[in-house]
Amino acid sequence: MSVLIFIDHTEGQIKKTSLEALSYGAALGKSMGVPAEGILLGTVGEDLSTLGKYGIQKIHQVSSESLNQLDSEQFIRIISTVAASSGATVIVLSHTNTGRAIAPGLSAQLKAGLVTGATSLPDLTHGFQVKKNVFSGKAFCTVAIKTPLKIISLNPNTYPVVVGEGTAEIISENIALTPSATQIKSVSMVSGEIPLTEAEIVVSGGRGMKGPENWGPLEELAKLLHAATACSRPVADAGWRPHHEHVGQTGIAIAPNLYIAIGISGAIQHLAGVNRSKVIVVINKDPEAPFFKSADYGMVGDAFEILPKLIAAVKKLKGVA
Amino acid sequence: MKILVCISKTPDTTAKIAFTDNNRKFGTEGIQWILNPYDEWYALVRAIEIKEKDPSAIIHLVTVGGADCDQVIRKALALGGEEAIRINTEPTDSFFVASQIASVAKEGNYDLIMTGKETIDFNGASVGGMLAALLGMPFVSLAAKLELEGTTATLIREIEGGEETVEVKLPLVVGCQKGMAEQRIPNMKGIMGARSKPLKVVESHPTESLTEVISFELPPAKKGVKMISSDNPEELVKLLHEEAKVI
Ligand SMILES: Cc1cc2nc3c(=O)[nH]c(=O)nc-3n(C[C@H](O)[C@H](O)[C@H](O)COP(=O)(O)OP(=O)(O)OC[C@H]3O[C@@H](n4cnc5c(N)ncnc54)[C@H](O)[C@@H]3O)c2cc1C
Ligand SMILES: Nc1ncnc2c1ncn2[C@@H]1O[C@H](COP(=O)(O)O)[C@@H](O)[C@H]1O
Numbered sequence: 001m002s003v004l005i006f007i008d009h010t011e012g013q014i015k016k017t018s019l020e021a022l023s024y025g026a027a028l029g030k031s032m033g034v035p036a037e038g039i040l041l042g043t044v045g046e047d048l049s050t051l052g053k054y055g056i057q058k059i060h061q062v063s064s065e066s067l068n069q070l071d072s073e074q075f076i077r078i079i080s081t082v083a084a085s086s087g088a089t090v091i092v093l094s095h096t097n098t099g100r101a102i103a104p105g106l107s108a109q110l111k112a113g114l115v116t117g118a119t120s121l122p123d124l125t126h127g128f129q130v131k132k133n134v135f136s137g138k139a140f141c142t143v144a145i146k147t148p149l150k151i152i153s154l155n156p157n158t159y160p161v162v163v164g165e166g167t168a169e170i171i172s173e174n175i176a177l178t179p180s181a182t183q184i185k186s187v188s189m190v191s192g193e194i195p196l197t198e199a200e201i202v203v204s205g206g207r208g209m210k211g212p213e214n215w216g217p218l219e220e221l222a223k224l225l226h227a228a229t230a231c232s233r234p235v236a237d238a239g240w241r242p243h244h245e246h247v248g249q250t251g252i253a254i255a256p257n258l259y260i261a262i263g264i265s266g267a268i269q270h271l272a273g274v275n276r277s278k279v280i281v282v283i284n285k286d287p288e289a290p291f292f293k294s295a296d297y298g299m300v301g302d303a304f305e306i307l308p309k310l311i312a313a314v315k316k317l318k319g320v321a
Numbered sequence: 322m323k324i325l326v327c328i329s330k331t332p333d334t335t336a337k338i339a340f341t342d343n344n345r346k347f348g349t350e351g352i353q354w355i356l357n358p359y360d361e362w363y364a365l366v367r368a369i370e371i372k373e374k375d376p377s378a379i380i381h382l383v384t385v386g387g388a389d390c391d392q393v394i395r396k397a398l399a400l401g402g403e404e405a406i407r408i409n410t411e412p413t414d415s416f417f418v419a420s421q422i423a424s425v426a427k428e429g430n431y432d433l434i435m436t437g438k439e440t441i442d443f444n445g446a447s448v449g450g451m452l453a454a455l456l457g458m459p460f461v462s463l464a465a466k467l468e469l470e471g472t473t474a475t476l477i478r479e480i481e482g483g484e485e486t487v488e489v490k491l492p493l494v495v496g497c498q499k500g501m502a503e504q505r506i507p508n509m510k511g512i513m514g515a516r517s518k519p520l521k522v523v524e525s526h527p528t529e530s531l532t533e534v535i536s537f538e539l540p541p542a543k544k545g546v547k548m549i550s551s552d553n554p555e556e557l558v559k560l561l562h563e564e565a566k567v568i
Contacts (some may be wrong), residue, residue: 139493
């Protein structure tokens with residue numbers, strides 16, 4: 001018996017969400033009294049054995065470069081095989097674009113109950129119950145997994161990365177690759193940006209920003225804070241910002257440590273995607289803006305006047321000239 | 322070309338979320354149901370666009386649910402599609418739903434099965450991928466574009482940190498999201514026509530569910546907002562640094 005954790009990587013680097021998943025899987029293994037092991041498909045630029053410090057004993061690796069791109073059918077086949085040979089009873093992934101592509105297929109193929117978007121460790125006192133995010137962040141649901149093999153995909157930024165000591169043994173898996181029906185023609189990466197779901201801080205703008213030409217200060221603030229940028233739906237619909245920045249009930253749901261909303265009214269559909277943020281700052285010129293009710297800190301005023309002053313204050317804190 | 326679009330109902334996005342039965346069930350009293358936006362705006366509309374280019378294409382809609390789904394099914398039919406199939410049973414979990422749809426899909430011999438990226442109530446993001454596995458078809462998740470050329474589909478799907486262009490032969494299951502199509506509003510002709518389109522109600526087949534909902538809870542209420550004068554962003558930065566410890 002073991003907990004098997006899927007380790008995702010892009011451009012040679014292990015994803016932070018996977019470090020969260022490793023820490024989560026290691027803690028789960030401990031409470032179940034079974035070892036935690038990783039599985040990595042493809043190759044990365046770092047020494048994998050150091051991942052032992054996140055609490056795992058072994059890493060199963062299939063080091064074919066063709067696996068450095070998301071090939072969901074192949075991934076499902078390999079993870080199923082390794083789960084069976086290593087005697088896994090729980091498989092942990094991250095609820096990211098990769099997790100979404102492979103977890104459901106794994107679940108159906110292995111007849112393993114799946115909980116997506118888990119927000120905390122399973123409760124093992126009455127069977128195996130996992131809390132997940134529902135209603136796009138407006139509520140939580142506790143779900144029992146009834147099958148012997150269980151799959152959990154962990155919501156990004158909900159479980160801390162826990163670093164200890166140890167080295168992991170690398171097990172090179174010899175699994176034949178079979179061509180997938182889905183052929184990858186090309187891949188284009190958005191480089192230089194912090195992915196929204198991984199960001200600890202998010203700076204977001206709404207229609208109050210008036211137009212795409214005014215995003216400069218917002219981006220500057222984001223850069224200073226190592227934050228990702230986001231926007232409300234009408235902003236993405238109008239083409240002021242790219243679609244992948246749209247947060248909310250029909251966009252991406254995020255849970256950063258800090259969400260700074262500038263010129264966003266706080267409609268219920270917007271709140272749904274962001275109200276799991278640990279701290280919310282709202283800057284809006286209308287004191288009656290509904291967003292203030294869900295905020296931790298608020299400032300009433302014109303964003304165009306506040307932003308330069310706020311940037312100066314952050315620079316001062318960070319010691320940047 | 323036969324297309325199956327999987328649609329589901331979801332509470333209106335402004336609905337008050339509350340629970341009954343000792344927090345075991347979602348409180349449906351006074352709830353307005355809408356079509357799950359991903360199913361409507363992207364999966365269904367893209368299917369309709371495909372049919373507009375190739376009038377010989379046939380679109381069927383399928384939903385797993387009770388009679389309370391009929392109103393949203395009619396709304397979907399008002400947008401497009403030849404007929405709808407309702408599998409008459411309460412959905413218990415994603416695997417259960419996927420198995421039910423799989424049995425209809427097998428009979429119908431569809432070339433293309435479209436689902437939304439996820440439902441905005443249960444947020445499973447699971448049914449499409451499970452359905453594909455049950456049918457032995459490839460699954461393209463988070464698809465933002467879909468073009469057909471004969472029996473070959475070219476899709477753009479979102480991956481971690483970027484996007485992938487993939488090519489795959491039909492049959493295929495696609496999870497649709499923003500970018501696929503633009504939201505449409507049904508016109509009068511569509512609404513009138515929807516009334517006479519067939520809505521077949523079929524019985525479910527016995528299937529296990531792999532998971533079970535135990536209870537729901539609402540997130541803890543916010544403590545209340547601390548207002549800071551707009552003349553004093555330094556104070557805000559100080560609070561974020563020293564009190565909230567987030568920067
Ligand atoms: C089915 C459905 C799904 C939806 N899904 C989403 C979703 O996922 N995400 C989402 O965001 N929305 C969603 N919406 C839309 C949502 O209802 C709101 O319309 C939208 O969030 C409003 O965007 P906004 O706050 O940017 O714009 P507005 O509501 O127009 O608000 C602009 C705000 O900026 C303030 N402002 C103006 N000028 C300034 C200034 N100079 N300085 C400071 N503040 C200023 C104003 O006081 C106002 O509060 C959805 C709607 C529906 C019906
Ligand atoms: N009860 C249902 N009936 C038909 N299709 C459904 C149902 N539930 C979910 N789906 C489809 O599966 C997609 C993903 O749903 P979910 O896995 O619940 O997030 C939805 O966008 C729908 O297209």
